[in-house]
Amino acid sequence: MIDFPHLADIVEPSPSRILMLVADGLGGLPHPETGKSELETACIPNLDWLAQRSACGLTVPVDAGVTPGSGPGHLGLFGYDPVKYTIGRGVLEAIGIGLDVRDGDVAARGNFCTVDAQGLITDRRAGRISTERCVDLSKRLSAIKLAGVETVVAPVREHRFVLMLRGVGLSPDVSETDPQKTGVAPLDPRAESAKGNKTAKLVAEWVTQARGLLADAAPANMVTLRGFSHLPQLPQVGDAYRLKPAAIAAYPMYRGLARLVGMKVIPTGMTFGEEMDTLTQHWREHDFFYLHYKPADSAGEDGDFPRKVKMLEALDAAIPRLLDMKPDVFIVAGDHSTPAVLKGHSWHPVPFLLHSQWTGGLGVAGFNERACRQGALGEFPASRVMLQALAHAGKLVKYGA
């Protein structure tokens, strides 16, 4: 949790409400033809109006030059140093598809791959089989039974799936079987500690059975596994900040992350409009809301500059409804940048605004990468966002006399 060792001494509950809107992949880069980023191109009068009355800045999700995944990107915004607090890859993948990972479960990321007659890998991604095929083959692998352990095999997309084991005495101390190159056989799963012996044996047995079941399924005739992990033990947001936090997010990954940090995850629909309906209905029940907006990121991932612009404009149109809720602190942040020109997440700092009754006159010209750098908060680590939120919500008392 927040790396301020005296936090418990200064945090104090109050009736004020914080609304943190996370626009996934918010930040961008200039279009080569116009020299303007997605936010600078979009017509976003409400966000611009807000930025003129907000403490603005740029958040650094992890570190200079480091591109975060969704896990570290969100952990930072929730106040966790994403270098110190990590989530295993298997667990993150499982959460991302909505699996109900519980304490003691072990999850791993799986790849379908192609092996030749000698069992040597010829394609680590099985020619990127279709997601439909992945669903079929995952179902086939679900037939594998292991003594005393429940197994779940769930498709992710293309060649990727999740293997989850549930039972007593399981450990994530198992080495990965992906050799990270072709021309060699998948590695055997080995225990990385005495605790891992039982699990390594079970995984070896599972892989043997999988090899048999997939014999006729070329190019997806074998599997590799990596990122064996337990649920991480994270300090809980409610305890650390003395908040009653809730999360509203359409996608499983974000619901899962919110659950990991101890937020109450409120069921909602798949559109942002439905998310806002949910917010309205539950507004009186919590003093902190994390509200997730996905479409801008998806457009950025697709490299679709005009669609990202459009999705930012759609977000902008929703702002008045959020302001009508009268949050004491309203934050618009991003977990990372997803510049359309890069077609993926990037390392660039992310525009940020915090609006409260104390931020009048602190604003900048508009809400975008260039203007936010001139804001009252400058460039700062995302893991400091929660301190700013608590301070502006009047939930922090003086440190020292």
Add this chain to the structure above:
Amino acid sequence: MIDFPHLADIVEPSPSRILMLVADGLGGLPHPETGKSELETACIPNLDWLAQRSACGLTVPVDAGVTPGSGPGHLGLFGYDPVKYTIGRGVLEAIGIGLDVRDGDVAARGNFCTVDAQGLITDRRAGRISTERCVDLSKRLSAIKLAGVETVVAPVREHRFVLMLRGVGLSPDVSETDPQKTGVAPLDPRAESAKGNKTAKLVAEWVTQARGLLADAAPANMVTLRGFSHLPQLPQVGDAYRLKPAAIAAYPMYRGLARLVGMKVIPTGMTFGEEMDTLTQHWREHDFFYLHYKPADSAGEDGDFPRKVKMLEALDAAIPRLLDMKPDVFIVAGDHSTPAVLKGHSWHPVPFLLHSQWTGGLGVAGFNERACRQGALGEFPASRVMLQALAHAGKLVKYGA
């Protein structure tokens, strides 16, 4: 001390002089009607002129969102990480009213409180009795005698007082007696380590006698105690920086803090004019001066925007006299912000300027929150100020060959 592990290797005395003017509560926030902060509203031609020829920036006293008290705010400016170096609350309160706390003494913050016939607390602050009443009752409690130990009871204001014990073998390892809620009795002081046994017994005896003496003094018919503490052992400014440092401050709190870090505290009068007279008289005797200016903070605490503006203008008028002393490095800093709109200390970064023969051409448009952000130093931790001061004074040699 400064978190630069090789400081001792590079610091070198020189005849140059550093003058650090600390304008208490310097930073502010925009007035809702004008959109301009106190500094932006004030007519401060001398500070503006200086800012145009200085390395400017914004200091972060403790951390994002963290509002410092005077202790952490000043420790930072003197080069101490205020998260690492802390001063006990009892000692800080004692220092704040000018008590002569010595090594081995134990000081605690006291509250007069109200208890009912069953001894349960009904008001933790005794209805905030007048300071006059506090003075009377503190005098009454001064009559308490403890075997082998000298006791001092000194009024602070309203319901607050300081209890100080002086004797051999005293320890601050005593639990606080304030239960932090009403409807329960004050807690008994308990030893928090074997070392604390003797002191806990003495404090219990003192509380018993206090209860008797206050029986007829409702609403102030009982006391609670907390923040038992010794003088902290802080590295000394003179040793660490190889300086001969002096402090000139009208208020006891700041003189006490300066003494804690090893500055020579020069007696002075209650006005800033008298402080400057003192500075002039002793200018040749030291190579570092900490000069404290209080009135802007007091106005901010009162929520009096126009008066804070006026007090900043009064400070500005004094600048030429300070420049006439020809300090080699002249710093204008604040220990924290005290925006009039917040009526108290705040977490906002604080305008800062450092003027020396090497800062011509580095300046910004004027001396205020907005302009300083664009300065040569940007936003930086207050605990880095001393390194900048020493460097610009030519007191740091090259690190590494």
